[in-house]
Amino acid sequence: MTELVSPASGSTEVLRAYNGSMINSFGPPKRVFVRGEGVHVWDAEQNKYLDLLSGLAVNALGHAHPTVLAAVTGQLSTLGHVSNFFATPAQVTLAQRLSALAGGDAKVFFTNSGTEANEAALKITRLTGRAKIIAAEGAFHGRTMGALSITHKPKYREPFEPLPGPVEFVPYGDAEALAAAVDETVAAVVLEPIQGENGIVVPPPGYLAAARAITAEHGALLWFDEVQTGLGRAGEWFAHQAEDVVPDLITIAKGLGNGFPVGACLALGATADLMYPGSHGTTFGGNPVAAVAALAVLGVIERDGLLDRARRNGDQLARDIETLDHPLIAEVRGRGLLRGVVLTEPVAPAVSDAALDAGFIINAPRPNVLRLAPPLIIGADDLSSFVQALPGLLDTGRVAAGEARV
Numbered sequence: 001m002t003e004l005v006s007p008a009s010g011s012t013e014v015l016r017a018y019n020g021s022m023i024n025s026f027g028p029p030k031r032v033f034v035r036g037e038g039v040h041v042w043d044a045e046q047n048k049y050l051d052l053l054s055g056l057a058v059n060a061l062g063h064a065h066p067t068v069l070a071a072v073t074g075q076l077s078t079l080g081h082v083s084n085f086f087a088t089p090a091q092v093t094l095a096q097r098l099s100a101l102a103g104g105d106a107k108v109f110f111t112n113s114g115t116e117a118n119e120a121a122l123k124i125t126r127l128t129g130r131a132k133i134i135a136a137e138g139a140f141h142g143r144t145m146g147a148l149s150i151t152h153k154p155k156y157r158e159p160f161e162p163l164p165g166p167v168e169f170v171p172y173g174d175a176e177a178l179a180a181a182v183d184e185t186v187a188a189v190v191l192e193p194i195q196g197e198n199g200i201v202v203p204p205p206g207y208l209a210a211a212r213a214i215t216a217e218h219g220a221l222l223w224f225d226e227v228q229t230g231l232g233r234a235g236e237w238f239a240h241q242a243e244d245v246v247p248d249l250i251t252i253a254k255g256l257g258n259g260f261p262v263g264a265c266l267a268l269g270a271t272a273d274l275m276y277p278g279s280h281g282t283t284f285g286g287n288p289v290a291a292v293a294a295l296a297v298l299g300v301i302e303r304d305g306l307l308d309r310a311r312r313n314g315d316q317l318a319r320d321i322e323t324l325d326h327p328l329i330a331e332v333r334g335r336g337l338l339r340g341v342v343l344t345e346p347v348a349p350a351v352s353d354a355a356l357d358a359g360f361i362i363n364a365p366r367p368n369v370l371r372l373a374p375p376l377i378i379g380a381d382d383l384s385s386f387v388q389a390l391p392g393l394l395d396t397g398r399v400a401a402g403e404a405r406v
C-alpha cells in the first residue's frame, strides 16, 4: 500500500500518490501548492511563485483575502447551509447586487460552477419553445453535456456524442455569418464577449451590438457567457458593457467567489419568467457561505476601485510587453487583466513551463498564446517583474521546445 499523503508531505510524494488516487482527466499536475497570500503562492518545498493566472481567472482578490476570509468564516459559524426549500438574506442580497450590476432588470439562478450556470441558461433557452443554439467557432462553455454541446473543440466533444442539439457553430466575430445563421427556429445565440480558452480573442467593435440586433429581429435570445470575462476581469463588471449592449442571459462563475465555488445565471427582462417552479433545481447553489464570499468580492472590487485598476494595469502591461520588441512576440490582445501574448511560434507550453521554473504562474490556452490573468489587486511592480523576465523565458522556452522536437 502507498503511504497516505498528509499536509506535511513533499511534492514528489504527493504527485506519486496523485497518479494512484486521482482519475487521470487533467494529465500530470505541474506543482503541488500548499499556501497562498495576496498575489503569491508557495509549493510544498516553500518555493515562492507570483500568481499571474489566479487559479484560472478566479482569485480576483488574490489569496487569503481578509475580507473574503472574514465573510466566509463568519457565515460558516452562523449558518452554513439550508437548501433551496428556504431563503437566506445573503442569497437574496447577492441576487439584488448582481441584478443592479447587470443594469437592474435581472433575476438570478445560483450554481456552483460555470458549466452549471450554462446548463441553467440552456434550460431557459429550451423554454422559449425553440431548440436550436448558435454558438461560435473556438467557443468554450464547459464540460457537462449541455455546455459541451455548445463548446466547439472537436477533441472535447466527439468522445461524448451524441450531445444535445441542434447546435450550429459560426465564425467568431463575423456579424454577416451570424446574420445568415439566425432565423425563427433559433432559441439563442451564445457568445463569449472575449473568447478565453480560445486564446483571448477580442471580436471586432460592433460585433456584440450586431448580435443584439440580429437576435432581436428573429425573436432569439442573446446570451453572453461571462464566466471568464465577468466581474472586473476585463475592466468592466461585465465585458459586454464596454460595448453598451444588453443581453437576455448572462452566465458568470470564475471570478465571483474568489475561489469559493459559486456561479450564476442572470436572466434579464421577460426571459427571467420562462422558468417556473420545478423546472430547475440545485442542492448547493445559492448556499449562504458562497453568497457572502461573492458579496465580499463585489464589495472589495467596488471599495478598492479594482475595475479602474484592472484597466490601467492591463493597458500598461500590454504596452510594456509590446515594447519589448521580442521576435517571438506577435501581439498582445485582450482587455483589462485578461491578456493573451500571441507568439510567432507554437512554443507557448514550453514558455509557460519555463515561467513556472522561474517562479511565475501563467498558462498556454493555445500552442501560440500565453494567458495572463493575474489577481485584480496586483501592483505595477509585480507586473513589471514579469515583463522584465519575459524575454529570458521566451528564449528558454523556445530552446526547450526545439530540444523536445528532436
Ligand SMILES: *Cc1c(COP(=O)(O)O)cnc(C)c1O
Residues within 6 Å of the ligand: 112, 113, 114, 115, 116, 118, 140, 141, 142, 143, 192, 196, 197, 225, 226, 227, 228, 229, 253, 254
Ligand atoms: C471556465 C469557463 C466555463 C466553465 O466553467 P467551470 O466552472 O469550469 O465549469 C464556461 N465558460 C467559459 C467562458 C469559461 O471560461
